Amino acid sequence: MEPSQSLPELVTAAQANAKTYEDRISVVLAIGGEQKRSAAQKEELREATIALEAAAVDIFTLFEARMQHHFKRGPFSRKLTASLKKSGKADLAEKVHQYYLVINVLKHGKGASYRELLSASGSPFKVRTGQDSSTEEGQASVGLVDISFAGFFAGLTDTILEASRFLEKG
Numbered sequence: 647m648e649p650s651q652s653l654p655e656l657v658t659a660a661q662a663n664a665k666t667y668e669d670r671i672s673v674v675l676a677i678g679g680e681q682k683r684s685a686a687q688k689e690e691l692r693e694a695t696i697a698l699e700a701a702a703v704d705i706f707t708l709f710e711a712r713m714q715h716h717f718k719r720g721p722f723s724r725k726l727t728a729s730l731k732k733s734g735k736a737d738l739a740e741k742v743h744q745y746y747l748v749i750n751v752l753k754h755g756k757g758a759s760y761r762e763l764l765s766a767s768g769s770p771f772k773v774r775t776g777q778d779s780s781t782e783e784g785q786a787s788v789g790l791v792d793i794s795f796a797g798f799f800a801g802l803t804d805t806i807l808e809a810s811r812f813l814e815k816g
Contacts, residue, residue: 660701
């Protein structure tokens with residue numbers, strides 16, 4: 647049996663995977679406005695966005711699973727955020743919290759995390775409302791939070807790695 651990969655190795659693999667989706671998204675977005683894109687290009691954009699969302703959820707979930715042992719019980723992200731704040735790392739705590747909210751919206755759709763993102767001032771994430779973000783009962787919708795901008799996945803994974811270093815050190 648092979649030893650399991652470390653979190654940094656898994657993050658590196660996820661970054662490479664996400665880069666292919668980000669590149670596809672960039673190519674389609676470079677075409678211009680929605681009206682200029684063909685049906686095939688719109689579908690490619692949708693598929694690449696869904697894949698990027700899934701990759702983001704997967705790596706954050708893996709981060710939580712691998713680091714959960716640092717806390718006894720309860721909500722990992724809340725405990726991590728509190729620990730970071732207590733250690734004087736308020737900026738990292740805020741990044742962890744913001745990415746947690748985004749991942750929660752991607753996983754669960756409209757709910758408490760969605761409402762918190764909507765009301766957050768200065769959030770780097772564009773939260774969609776109304777007609778452009780409909781969901782089916784009990785399912786998250788593609789596009790409730792726009793993660794298709796350059797740097798989203800890098801920011802997510804940098805935050806994960808920085809938080810994991812904090813946990814492993816402490």
